[in-house]
Amino acid sequence: MPEKLAPELKQITVKYDHLVLDPNNPRFITRHEDKVADEDLLGQDTSGKTSAKMAKERYKIAELANSIKQNGWLPVDYIFVRKLEDQKDRYVVLEGNRRVTAIREIMKDDKVDPILKNRLKSIDVMEVLEAGSPAELQRKISYLLGVRHHGSLKKWTPFAQAHNIIDRYLEYSGQRQETFEWDKDHAKKVAATLSIPIDEVEKRLKVYRVMNQVGNRPEVKKIKGGMKDRYYSVCAEPVLSPRKQLGKYIEQDPKTFLLKEEAVARINNLCHFNEPDRKGASVGNPQEWRYLEKILADDDQNKRRDMLHKVEVEKRPPSEVWAVRAKELAHYTWERWLLEVNSILKTVTLDELTNTTGALPTVKQLLALITDLDGRDIYKEAVDVKGN
Numbered sequence: 001m002p003e004k005l006a007p008e009l010k011q012i013t014v015k016y017d018h019l020v021l022d023p024n025n026p027r028f029i030t031r032h033e034d035k036v037a038d039e040d041l042l043g044q045d046t047s048g049k050t051s052a053k054m055a056k057e058r059y060k061i062a063e064l065a066n067s068i069k070q071n072g073w074l075p076v077d078y079i080f081v082r083k084l085e086d087q088k089d090r091y092v093v094l095e096g097n098r099r100v101t102a103i104r105e106i107m108k109d110d111k112v113d114p115i116l117k118n119r120l121k122s123i124d125v126m127e128v129l130e131a132g133s134p135a136e137l138q139r140k141i142s143y144l145l146g147v148r149h150h151g152s153l154k155k156w157t158p159f160a161q162a163h164n165i166i167d168r169y170l171e172y173s174g175q176r177q178e179t180f181e182w183d184k185d186h187a188k189k190v191a192a193t194l195s196i197p198i199d200e201v202e203k204r205l206k207v208y209r210v211m212n213q214v215g216n217r218p219e220v221k222k223i224k225g226g227m228k229d230r231y232y233s234v235c236a237e238p239v240l241s242p243r244k245q246l247g248k249y250i251e252q253d254p255k256t257f258l259l260k261e262e263a264v265a266r267i268n269n270l271c272h273f274n275e276p277d278r279k280g281a282s283v284g285n286p287q288e289w290r291y292l293e294k295i296l297a298d299d300d301q302n303k304r305r306d307m308l309h310k311v312e313v314e315k316r317p318p319s320e321v322w323a324v325r326a327k328e329l330a331h332y333t334w335e336r337w338l339l340e341v342n343s344i345l346k347t348v349t350l351d352e353l354t355n356t357t358g359a360l361p362t363v364k365q366l367l368a369l370i371t372d373l374d375g376r377d378i379y380k381e382a383v384d385v386k387g388n
Contacts (some may be wrong), residue, residue: 005115008129009080015122016107019100020084020092021050023064038085041092066101068110073119078126078316094128116291124185158236159211159229162204165190169205177212181255209257214264219274245296246289269312282315291318296323 023036023044036044044050055061079096093100103120106112170176173186182205184198186337191198214220215227218315238250250267251260259267267275269293272281283289292311298304307325308318 009378010129011078011124012127013122014081014089014091014125016100016103016120018047018091019079019081019125020090020098021054021100022093023050023053038092039126040088041084043246048370050097051101051104054097060097061101061105065109066097068102068106068120069116072116073123079123080128081125082128091125093128094124105262106201121166143377157229157232158204159208162208162211162232165194165201165204166208168193169201180209180257182257201238206252206257207232208238210236210252210267212238212257213258214268214273217264217268217274220268223274223276231271231278233275233286234283234289235267238267241293243290244291246293249292249296265310280315282311282317285319288318291322294318294322295325 021044022043023041079099080094081091081096082094084090084092103123106116106120106337118176144328168190172189173183175181182202187198187201187205190245191201196199200275211227218227241247250263252258252263253260270281270283271276275281278284283292295304295311296308298307303325307321310321311318
């Protein structure tokens with residue numbers, strides 16, 4: 001019989017200042033070794049470290065607080081918590097950290113209506129009750145958050161989803177980050193647990209493994225913030241791309257999902273994960289990888305080498321470098337000239353060419369094409385070569 005993963009829940013009322021923000025929220029933890037132990041959760045919250053993370057612009061705390069001020073407190077979706085061990089009436093926020101942060105901001109605002117403040121002093125939350133060992137409880141919490149955020153109810157960011165998936169995969173497989181190997185059977189269990197397609201499990205794991213690998217490089221790790229969740233897309237493009245040349249350039253092991261050492265150096269060189277906010281990166285957005293594929297696929301070895309130097313060494317965007325090359329390739333060649341002549345001549349029959357009236361429009365088109373070619377360097381060069 002399959003394990004029952006849905007946790008037992010109980011509605012309780014808790015003072016807002018007894019709710020502890022969770023620094024291990026998948027929204028902003030990027031490495032397993034950064035996980036904060038239970039006994040340190042309160043200290044992290046009290047010192048303001050977790051609050052500072054939640055205050056970042058992308059979490060839109062100010063907007064949420066303004067909405068509550070204007071519309072009142074509307075608990076349309078529960079805040080989920082678990083009791084913090086050895087702490088009287090303190091609860092870790094598993095789901096709802098944004099709302100709790102917004103409430104804290106409101107309670108500090110002297111201009112807020114006292115009636116609203118009084119309403120927010122204590123709020124109804126849903127407690128996830130103890131269920132056996134800590135490991136069993138964690139599995140049930142992961143299941144609860146996973147089905148909420150991988151489904152359509154409340155979407156996590158792709159990175160947060162990937163973080164949740166890797167946790168489930170390692171748990172089911174009995175592996176660690178250091179011993180990770182892709183196994184479809186383990187992935188099927190994760191997919192069934194979270195009600196998501198197995199190919200999504202594979203894609204998320206591929207990108208997460210690369211982000212974790214690059215993020216743990218000494219030159220990246222030392223930078224404040226290091227690898228960040230918002231870099232998911234720029235890491236995903238070369239890893240998940242069906243483009244053949246890009247797959248060779250940024251090569252990933254099919255079993256461990258780790259990049260080859262040369263590929264790690266390349267992706268960091270192009271994306272500047274070792275620089276604050278990736279300043280000066282030639283690959284500034286995911287679309288740039290597509291232009292790099294065009295560069296890598298160029299048949300002219302000398303041109304390809306020159307373009308790669310511009311991207312890798314001079315740090316010019318691949319789109320800018322390729323634009324110059326694309327203009328060169330748009331010039332006429334004799335092959336293209338013959339194709340155009342052929343398309344013109346196909347409009348008349350051999351019979352019509354003997355008829356002055358019928359042949360006149362065709363001849364005019366050919367003369368116009370030759371006049372156009374005469375003004376182009378490639379036509380002059382071809383005539384010179386033929387004359388010699």
